[in-house]
Amino acid sequence: MKVVFMGTPEFAQRPLAELCSSDHQISAIVTGCDKQSGRGRKLLPTPCRQEAEKHGIPVLTPGSLRSKKLYASLDALGADIFIVCAFRILPRSLFDLPRLGSINIHTSLLPKYRGAAPINRALINGDTETGLSSFFLNDSVDTGDLIDQMKISIRPDDNFDSLHDRMSAQAGQFLLKTLDMIESGNYQPIPQDESKVSLAPKLEPADGLIDFDQPAATVVNFVRGMSTRPGAYTCFRGKKLKIYACIVHPEENPAPAKPGEIVGIKKRLLVSCKDSIIELLQVLPEGKKVMDGVSFINGQRLQAGEVLEELAQGSKEKI
Numbered sequence: 001m002k003v004v005f006m007g008t009p010e011f012a013q014r015p016l017a018e019l020c021s022s023d024h025q026i027s028a029i030v031t032g033c034d035k036q037s038g039r040g041r042k043l044l045p046t047p048c049r050q051e052a053e054k055h056g057i058p059v060l061t062p063g064s065l066r067s068k069k070l071y072a073s074l075d076a077l078g079a080d081i082f083i084v085c086a087f088r089i090l091p092r093s094l095f096d097l098p099r100l101g102s103i104n105i106h107t108s109l110l111p112k113y114r115g116a117a118p119i120n121r122a123l124i125n126g127d128t129e130t131g132l133s134s135f136f137l138n139d140s141v142d143t144g145d146l147i148d149q150m151k152i153s154i155r156p157d158d159n160f161d162s163l164h165d166r167m168s169a170q171a172g173q174f175l176l177k178t179l180d181m182i183e184s185g186n187y188q189p190i191p192q193d194e195s196k197v198s199l200a201p202k203l204e205p206a207d208g209l210i211d212f213d214q215p216a217a218t219v220v221n222f223v224r225g226m227s228t229r230p231g232a233y234t235c236f237r238g239k240k241l242k243i244y245a246c247i248v249h250p251e252e253n254p255a256p257a258k259p260g261e262i263v264g265i266k267k268r269l270l271v272s273c274k275d276s277i278i279e280l281l282q283v284l285p286e287g288k289k290v291m292d293g294v295s296f297i298n299g300q301r302l303q304a305g306e307v308l309e310e311l312a313q314g315s316k317e318k319i
Contacts, residue, residue: 002080005048008046031061071097079097107167108133118130119163134174145190152170242283244281248279257272261305262307265303
């Protein structure tokens, strides 16, 4: 088929690479504009643009998806289908252009976790399974008829980074299977069950504030779901402290320890939660490099009884 691929970040680069190796004809890539990065503020192309340039595929970087110039450019391509993966919300004027419609690859088993942060939310909620969904675009975000779904197990040691990368690696073959189904006509679109909808709105950096007055397992899942993007954090001695990895510790919470109180500094960095204790395995102190809990103990000369503060940057947001 003649396709146009729309995507920007690393997640979309892997399925794009597999699409480039398939028999489908890619007429163009639509992606974000180059962005400044690093200390030198050098302009860098998006991961999808880099992949497109490897294969000599034309690239479109529109400022607005409603521009007449973009509409005319896409219309002239005469594509059979548009593929959207980790991109912006298309207006109907665009997603109605292709002969076979426009599809999206979403990182959840829809209608569960509609929205921008489905991977994070699955981990935060302690799910043991998630998946990929392909569906036809319509006017409402993530609500179109389903084409296919693939289940993916969530491992106990997964965090956002590991699950994101594994789902990205599997998205390419899933996309190609979806395209084969559409091309052959061997599929039946399935309307989403509105009674089973849950939402996964975008997470901002401020949403990462940890509330230790929660069960230890809840705190651990929150850290997993936020690590390392956008990052779970607390405040220690007036500075921001990101927590990248932690586990529930088998010891009971020693009364009368406060939530967030450091209760162990002998070879393990132990912190009190509502019902029990967590061990901090990997942290990022403000202005320093990522380190393990023992290195943080030694570097900060911690004292048992100090408290990781609930208040940070003037806000208190619950898990």
